[in-house]
Amino acid sequence: MTILGKGFPFCLGGGRLFFSKISFILTSLLLLFTTFPIPIEAEEGIQQQINNAESGTTIFIESGIYNEKIIISKPLTLIGNGDVILISQGDFPVITIDNTQDVQINHINMKSTNLKGNSLGIKISNSKRILIKDVTFNLLDKGIDLFKVQDSKIDQVILLGREGHFSSKSNGITLDYTKEILIENTNIESVQDGIYVKNDVNSKMINNEISHSRYGIHLMYSNGTQIFKNHLHNNVTGVMHMLTSNTAIIGNIIEHQNQYNGFGVVLFEGEQIHLSKNKLLSNQVGISFQSIENSTITKNTVASNQTGFQFIKYASSNQLSRNEVYGNIVSSVSDKNGAIVNENYWDDYDGVDLDLDGHGDSPYQSNDSYAKLMIKQKEYQFFFESPSVATLSKIERKLPFENNSVVRDDQPFVQRSNNQIYLNFNVIPFIIGSTGLVGGWLLWRKMYC
Numbered sequence: 001m002t003i004l005g006k007g008f009p010f011c012l013g014g015g016r017l018f019f020s021k022i023s024f025i026l027t028s029l030l031l032l033f034t035t036f037p038i039p040i041e042a043e044e045g046i047q048q049q050i051n052n053a054e055s056g057t058t059i060f061i062e063s064g065i066y067n068e069k070i071i072i073s074k075p076l077t078l079i080g081n082g083d084v085i086l087i088s089q090g091d092f093p094v095i096t097i098d099n100t101q102d103v104q105i106n107h108i109n110m111k112s113t114n115l116k117g118n119s120l121g122i123k124i125s126n127s128k129r130i131l132i133k134d135v136t137f138n139l140l141d142k143g144i145d146l147f148k149v150q151d152s153k154i155d156q157v158i159l160l161g162r163e164g165h166f167s168s169k170s171n172g173i174t175l176d177y178t179k180e181i182l183i184e185n186t187n188i189e190s191v192q193d194g195i196y197v198k199n200d201v202n203s204k205m206i207n208n209e210i211s212h213s214r215y216g217i218h219l220m221y222s223n224g225t226q227i228f229k230n231h232l233h234n235n236v237t238g239v240m241h242m243l244t245s246n247t248a249i250i251g252n253i254i255e256h257q258n259q260y261n262g263f264g265v266v267l268f269e270g271e272q273i274h275l276s277k278n279k280l281l282s283n284q285v286g287i288s289f290q291s292i293e294n295s296t297i298t299k300n301t302v303a304s305n306q307t308g309f310q311f312i313k314y315a316s317s318n319q320l321s322r323n324e325v326y327g328n329i330v331s332s333v334s335d336k337n338g339a340i341v342n343e344n345y346w347d348d349y350d351g352v353d354l355d356l357d358g359h360g361d362s363p364y365q366s367n368d369s370y371a372k373l374m375i376k377q378k379e380y381q382f383f384f385e386s387p388s389v390a391t392l393s394k395i396e397r398k399l400p401f402e403n404n405s406v407v408r409d410d411q412p413f414v415q416r417s418n419n420q421i422y423l424n425f426n427v428i429p430f431i432i433g434s435t436g437l438v439g440g441w442l443l444w445r446k447m448y449c
Contacts, residue, residue: 046070046078046086061108070095075102080109088112088119088140097124104131112140118170121159124149132157142170143191150179154186161190166214166236171196175203183208193218194235197225205230215240216254219247227252237263238283246272255281264305267292275300285310286328289339293317303327311339311407320344324416332366332407345413353414364412 047070049059055074063082069092072078086094086108094110097103105122112119120142124130130152136159137143143159146152159172172191175181181203187210188194194210195217197203202224209231210216216232218240219225227249232238238254240263241247247270254264262284267273273295280286286302288310297320302308304327309320311334320339325331326347332339343359351360 050076050078056102069093072097072103073100075100077104078106078108079104080107083109085109085111088114088121090114091118091120093120093123093145094140095122097122097127097130099126101128101130103127103129104133105135106131107134109136109138110140111138118142120145123147124152128152131155136160142174143172143188145174146176146178146181148177149175149181152178152180153182153184155182155184157186157188159186159188159191161188161213163190166192169213171218172210172213174198175200178203182206186210188213193240194232196220197222200225202226204228209233211235218242219244222247226250233257236261237266239265240268241266241270241273242268244270248274248276249278250274250276252278253281254278255283257283258306259284263288266290267295271295273297279303280305280308286325288312289314289318291315295319298322300324306330308332309339309407311335311337313337314339316340322413322417326416334366334405334407336405338405339407341407341409343411343413344409345416346409349412349414351412351414358413358415359411360414364407364409366407 045068046059046061046066047068050070050072053059053076056076058077058079060079060081061084063084065085065087067087067089069089070086072095084107088094088110095105110121119140121137121140122132122135122144124145125147126149128150130149132144132153133155135157137157138160139162141162143157144154154173161169161172169190169192171193172188173183173186173195175195175197177199179201181200183195183204184206186208188208189210190212192213193215194213195205195208197218198220200222203222204226205217206228207230211232211234214236216235216238217227217230220242222244224246225244225248227239227247229251230253232252232254233256235257236259238257239249241249249265257264264280264283264286265275265278266288267275268290269292271293273292275287275295275297276299278300280300280302281304283305285307286305286309287297287300289312291313293315294317297318300323302323302325306328307330308325308328309332311332313335314337320341321343324345326345331346331348346364349360349364351362351364353359354361
């Protein structure tokens with residue numbers, strides 16, 4: 001059937017087909033937008049909600065992209081309800097928290113679209129009891145700055161910096177004149193210093209992963225810092241500990257700081273430092289001791305580094321014991337002052353244990369002139385195991401040691417702790433084994449005698 005209208009024939013059967021195609025296209029677009037929602041710019045501003053809210057209010061921020069600067073100066077909670085994205089506004093902080101207490105920021109994303117700016121995610125000052133949780137910072141120049149803040153927590157934060165050399169970047173999290181800050185479960189990557197701590201008292205860093213930065217954790221002029229169970233890898237230095245005292249560094253994995261000046265841990269001019277149960281693996285230098293005093297270094301694993309320990313102006317008041325040093329190219333190096341340590345395992349110890357007490361019968365001593373040269377000139381590392389260096393090492397083994405310039409361990413362990421041999425007597429296996437042995441002997445006698 002054909003209907004004439006305005007001079008054009010219209011077929012009813014073709015019309016049904018046409019409308020079916022349109023319906024299919026519209027349905028497909030609807031499913032596409034439902035599956036991949038496009039963020040829309042939010043209509044109601046966050047700052048206006050904050051201004052109208054009473055102290056202690058919880059504000060739920062709806063999904064959307066927000067281009068505004070947020071200032072918080074009263075107790076309240078901000079929670080992102082869905083995909084909330086805050087865009088950095090030039091050199092201004094995305095969120096400023098000032099002169100207040102009991103503020104919580106939860107489940108929010110922050111992003112910078114200006115890769116040449118000096119963007120900052122959250123700036124907190126003169127405040128206490130602040131919680132930053134489940135917040136992601138993407139391509140910002142700085143993540144979180146705390147100044148004169150106490151009794152606060154940063155938890156489950158992801159901070160991804162920009163590409164490029166760390167000298168052109170800023171720190172992920174900065175603590176300055178702070179007290180009792182807890183930073184845990186964060187992932188920080190590609191910044192200058194992952195966590196920079198200055199003039200701080202009694203803060204804790206627990207279970208964080210920091211990588212591809214200059215220093216993983218950088219301490220300056222602080223007291224009572226605790227660094228527990230972090231994974232610091234592929235930085236220039238894992239922990240840079242400078243002019244800081246009463247620090248506990250326990251149970252961390254610090255590995256693959258293997259750039260030209262790479263260090264697992266540097267301890268510079270501090271005292272009352274407790275370094276225990278850490279794994280220093282595959283770094284240029286495992287641990288460098290530089291003018292520290294009254295400190296304890298124990299039960300660490302120092303393995304597969306180019307240099308295990310580096311001693312510079314090492315004080316006799318330190319206690320270095322029960323560490324396991326193995327698989328390193330050079331176990332230890334020292335300046336002319338040397339170092340006296342006790343009860344460590346060294347895989348290059350060539351003494352014996354005739355009385356089977358677990359300790360070598362002669363001291364472990366390291367007096368490697370080539371290793372000493374590497375302290376003064378890092379370039380000498382490229383000549384390792386050259387014919388001249390190998391010849392020098394062989395000659396030195398035949399010469400008497402200068403006691404004031406060696407690394408000496410008077411009671412070295414001859415085995416690692418997990419390889420100890422225990423001679424326990426068990427009656428039942430002894431009887432079974434003896435019976436089998438006697439039975440086998442009798443059977444052999446019967447068959448061949």
